[in-house]
Amino acid sequence: MQIEIVTIGSEILSGRTLDTNFAFLARALEQASVQIGWHTTVGDTPERIAEAVRRGLERADALVLTGGLGPTPDDLTRRAVSNVLSRPLQLDEQVLEHIRERAARLGRKLPGSIEAQALLPLGAEAWLNRLGTAPGILILHHGKPVILLPGVPQELEELATEYVVPYLRQRTGRHVETFTLRTSGVFESALHEKIGALPQAWPGATLAYLPSFFGVDLRVTATGTDPDQVRRVTGRAYDELREKVDAVIYAEGTTTMQQVVGETLVELGYTLATAESCTGGLLAKRITDVPGASRYFERGFVTYSNASKIELLGVRAGDLEAHGAVSAPVAEQMAAGACERAGADVGVGITGVAGPEGGSEEKPVGTVFVAVASPRGAAVRRLHIVGTRATIRERSAQTALDLVRRQLRGLPLEPSLEG
């Protein structure tokens, strides 16, 4: 089944707002084994919306429209769709009831215009919206589903997950399984070389390499009409991939490196302290992105100046002078100092040249040292990261977290696919 997604919104077309709704929908619809064939974006103009619907009905098997279902005058989707499909708007009592109940529950006086959201094109079905007043709308037009969703991200995500995916999955009659293995520390080309033609032996399954700041994710999607067969292929792909590249996998699905490190610390009953120079707080920020990080995160030192490295972490002035602030001894002393001064079990240190200025021949921009000190031993690694200031900082933080993970779990400290 080939789907067209139509985004409606002048703010998206202006380039000022990234279309994260589309990204969410595209990924969610994978679960329904439908393919996104086209994505079209138009502004809040009735003629353009109508043209997009006509075009979509010509070429796609189903249409999903997002945005323009609010109560304000520039929310034109409902009326434009009603016109182009010649399905006059009619009041849906159930939706109206839902809107009124919601207003009563919130104790708010909603503007009268909000009740326009209870108008549906003739023959449409409403999917009630738990998080707002605009329902999702399903119209079967000459046998083709035309689905309208509100543009508020949480509402769209909820309706897509609760209604759109199950509905389309049932229509396609296909079963889908998918999993993601997250790797860190090796290039896509190295993974590719190791994995090679393996996926060719997985009938109905595909492997995608998804590189980002944080490493390369490996995503397998298998589809077919026989659920057992799809599950068998997925299981086989999982085992074979794990066998090839297990050494660089740190997580599955959408689990982040900071979550994995957090879980490891909780498991071992350890606490953590950070000491950062070039990442300037990013490492601590990522660790505390995880709700409940206070169970294991004790404190962080952002030691930007040399004085702060000496005073807060006990880095030796002689080593700063002899080796420079960006050096292995300083990174080691930062990790050890963080640990000791915080009374934490584990310390992690980062020092480097994030650029764009400050590089030298010996230590060019992108030279970073990451270090760990823990009851399971201490270690330091020298990195050379190519990229912008943001890339260098993000990769440094990711690699430092991976070093902590590897040290605590007794894994080899350098990611490698050898052997």
Next chain:
Amino acid sequence: MQIEIVTIGSEILSGRTLDTNFAFLARALEQASVQIGWHTTVGDTPERIAEAVRRGLERADALVLTGGLGPTPDDLTRRAVSNVLSRPLQLDEQVLEHIRERAARLGRKLPGSIEAQALLPLGAEAWLNRLGTAPGILILHHGKPVILLPGVPQELEELATEYVVPYLRQRTGRHVETFTLRTSGVFESALHEKIGALPQAWPGATLAYLPSFFGVDLRVTATGTDPDQVRRVTGRAYDELREKVDAVIYAEGTTTMQQVVGETLVELGYTLATAESCTGGLLAKRITDVPGASRYFERGFVTYSNASKIELLGVRAGDLEAHGAVSAPVAEQMAAGACERAGADVGVGITGVAGPEGGSEEKPVGTVFVAVASPRGAAVRRLHIVGTRATIRERSAQTALDLVRRQLRGLPLEPSLEG
């Protein structure tokens, strides 16, 4: 002039990669006074690319295609466009020379396939790419510009700025002026109420309200055929907006709050230290996002545990007990302690409930205290932020920076549009 932008790339259509190229192009093309009428995304499929080009030529005045110009087999744009426009590919000697020179300069052996990038549709003009091998391509097809750009973001951005915008601006014969005023601390509705119908008196100019984590940006775009007239209108809009909402403007253009604070510190010759609880390093991270922040940023304390607040910042244990870690006295002592312990001129502190857990009736999730201590005085503010953990943390950091800015510049400490 109504333009259609066509993004070519299966990775975009899969929802795994956000289309930041489109966002960049849309904003850049504003400078050429063209309107984006449609944005279409298709996968790396020759038929879909061809269909998008045919459709675009029917409805738009110009077409810009991005992506699919690389040397690998799934880079199909060049050939698909050549076919649909019946313009056979021909070797362009100048582009070939450029590719070979680049390879020689980098001292790399490039794969032979890279020379395919020197093939251009008959009658096309090449815009040489300073950052890569794939040139921008301009085809005037029956008088309509069809422009092809590589999908690598830096290359696209460079070619768009250097060639596409000037070329289209010349074609439209229209002059454009634009400016952005960045506000923080007040809602869009409050700005709207204050500004009201003002823009109706600016002929040829529009005002856009652009809300984000960081506040609401006000962007004015004026266009016309007479450059003097356009400049006059822009100047008037600028003055009138400044007059209405000056009290909440912190920067112009794309300047960030952390840059403004950094400039202020440099101007005054002050250094800064941070003390963070719920933001967990985000504030320090944002300050050090700015290259050269070491001129004024001394160090940061991420004091997640109560013990660290006491030991590192000298927060009084009695106040932690009496008022709780999320309280005005603790925020004040964090700011003052950071300042004193770091030997810095200015200290800034944040403590709050970022959620999703940890709220109480008295201090629900989103309750945050931000404080500043400086030679120009000390201050603390209580905030209530509605949103996710990420929103609460980002807004807290932004508001803390704004408080520093206001304190150092002798401005009212609470953002307000009154009076």
